[in-house]
Amino acid sequence: MKQQIKKIVLDAAKKAFKNGVLPSDEIPEMEIEEPRHQSQGDYATNFAMVSASLQKMAPRKIADSLVSQIEIGGWVEKVEIAGPGFINFFLSKEAWHPVVDKILGQDKRYGASTIGKNEKVQVEFVSANPTGPLHVGHGRGAAVGDSVANILSFAGFDVQKEYYINDSGRQIRTLGTSVYLRLIQKTGKQIDFPDECYKGDYINDLADQILEQEGSSFSQKDEGEAISTCAKFAAKKILNSIKEDLSRFGVTFDQWFSEQSLYDTGRVQKAIDDFKSKDLIYEEDGALWFRTQDFGDEKNRVVVRNNGLTTYFASDIAYHMEKFERGFDKVIDVWGADHHGYIKRIDASVVASGRESQQFEVILVQLVNLLRGGKPFQMSTRAGEFVTLKDIVDEVGKDAARFMFLSRSYDSGLDFDLELAKQKNSDNPVYYVQYVHARITGILLKAKQEGGIQDIDFQKGKHLELLNTIEEIQLLKILNAFKENVEKSAKTRHPHVIFTYLMTLASAFHGYYNKHKVITDDRQLTLARLSLVLGVKKVIRNALTLLGVSAPERM
């Protein structure tokens, strides 16, 4: 619809130039927007205002010239000039009816876009170390990453979802040591438990499992060997439970990428050698430094320490080089906000290896404050006491949790209230939206059972010309705007655009429902309204699917 309005404006501008009422045929960057108020029409353009300097004319005069070239007819009912020079378009009611046919025809693909042009995009998210369970923060990252991937895919990008497993020697060894020491403690020996080791209950559980599997003689084994056994065992167990927790949260990955594999295949060394040969890496104080400062970082960063061990940064450089070698046009990393200091240096490595800075994007997800009944939830990471993602899914459910995580921009911190997320009323937005879907299902069922309408899953709207109340036209407009919202959400990488859209659509539907009966004595009108309501149901489902939230038939 917007495109059609734009075409009308452009055609009029051309004609105006040809007929000599406008001095220039230059077309500036202009907008077709939906005005806030009904009295300002269905669409408006700022063409006249942005053309003022080009045409060297007053905006309202330009608007006059343009409007004089527009033919009224078809769906365009009226064109007005208002305010500082807005050109407002008023469309006929019939203009909005075809959207129902579109929804019913395209069904699950309604709202899909091709703006992605099949560009290959990788979204990497969660990527938590396999040294402990996922917590709330990972949950928000998972919800954001998964939804962004869904939305990009729906918008025509070729998307791959990836989890990077930090499984290289160091922290896995710490994990192994932690489990081993707990195990030794269980055999009755008094030993100090080091600060750098992991302290959660799950470490104890893992120690128990190993004792059970290996027998008590295990503690007599050579320490190095025993730690290594513990490490492998624990990492595998933890990774499996991470996979399970994510899957229950509705998140799956196309690929699980191992950091260790970067060492095994020599890619880390290769990356270092490559940068060395380009003089991007130099030696100082016995360590190797990457000149990230040349690419805008505050200071240069160490890639190999003076003890010969590589830093995390070294494998991250190799990893990002590897990603692009796989052919991605764009690489998006979803990180917690506490890692923001890392962006510059990864970006530096991407640019240094010959890619464009714009090909690498980071979605920074701000932190989550967990509350219970409005009060901050006491958590101590040090002692290993925290609320895990699993706890949250168990307590409030996947749908409520995901909807809550996506309810506002990830640029802002999020208060996640466990009590609120559990409430089954309008305070909890997920029910507000899901209720629409369930309610419509109820209506359709009644129409089938009591109205004798057999084949209710219409492929095409019926008697749509009978949809003419303001509430119906309003609903049609919102349904029509779904695709634009998908595109906006994809372009900005902001899933909460879809959230806000859903709330708007749900609110419009509830209002309509309370004011008008769908099933009436008038059979044609009933069929028309059933068509509309069926369309609403499908759009609600499509939008919820993008957020990874289910659309229940009953609640």
Place this chain on the structure above:
RNA sequence: GCGCCCGUAGCCGAGUGGAUAAGGCGUCAGCCUCCGAAGCUGAAGAUCGCUGGUUCGAUUCCAGCCGGGCGCGCCA
């Protein structure tokens, strides 16, 4: 000190260059013999943190200041 994010009604927040600044909670007043009241309608409530700048036009862009969060290791 430096860097990133945020500052919109009592509270939570959408809008990020345009015309009268969404919505929700809370408060007040209403709506079920009727397709699901997990819903709806109405009322009151905002110097868009402050000060400058850019622009025909700034909540939106820029600078400075104030307030909050998070980072600033040859840790991971």
